[in-house]
Amino acid sequence: MNKIISIAAGTAVLMLMGGTAFAGDVQKGNQAFREKGCWQCHGFEGQGGVAGPRLANTQLPEDGLIAFVHSTNGPMPPYSAKLISDAQLSDIYAYLLSRPKPADPKTIPLLQR
Numbered sequence: 001m002n003k004i005i006s007i008a009a010g011t012a013v014l015m016l017m018g019g020t021a022f023a024g025d026v027q028k029g030n031q032a033f034r035e036k037g038c039w040q041c042h043g044f045e046g047q048g049g050v051a052g053p054r055l056a057n058t059q060l061p062e063d064g065l066i067a068f069v070h071s072t073n074g075p076m077p078p079y080s081a082k083l084i085s086d087a088q089l090s091d092i093y094a095y096l097l098s099r100p101k102p103a104d105p106k107t108i109p110l111l112q113r
């Protein structure tokens with residue numbers, strides 16, 4: 001019985017460590033999103049703007065977002081790893097996923113006919 005409890009406790013500790021070691025930090029992501037100027041095209045909440053598409057609640061996987069930002073050669077300027085680190089992009093990813101989801105259009109009276 002004690003063995004089971006200690007295995008469970010060990011697993012819980014590992015899960016907690018995994019959470020802090022690998023997952024991005026929402027607060028730091030918010031800060032990096034502002035400091036690195038992502039907001040200028042994508043909006044402060046990542047809601048999208050005139051120049052850049054919506055990023056909040058992105059469907060991209062984390063590594064996809066990191067690779068895109070480092071290596072895009074489309075309309076968005078690429079940010080090399082010197083300009084923004086993978087860790088900072090992980091934080092930004094966490095920030096973007098933490099944004100509230102947009103309201104369902106069916107719940108907005110003005111949009112009903």
Ligand code: HEC
Pocket residue numbers: 033036037038039040041042051052053055058060065068069072074075076077079084092
């Ligand atoms: C000068 C304007 C501008 C800035 C600054 C900018 N972006 Fe973009 N971003 C764009 C445009 C335009 C696109 C669409 C380009 C495309 O699809 O190739 C885009 C696309 C993206 C995409 C892909 C979205 C998708 O769903 O395919 C990601 C992710 C992204 N930007 C992240 C960032 C991050 C993170 C930063 C800050 C480090 C940033 N962008 C700064 C203009 C900008």
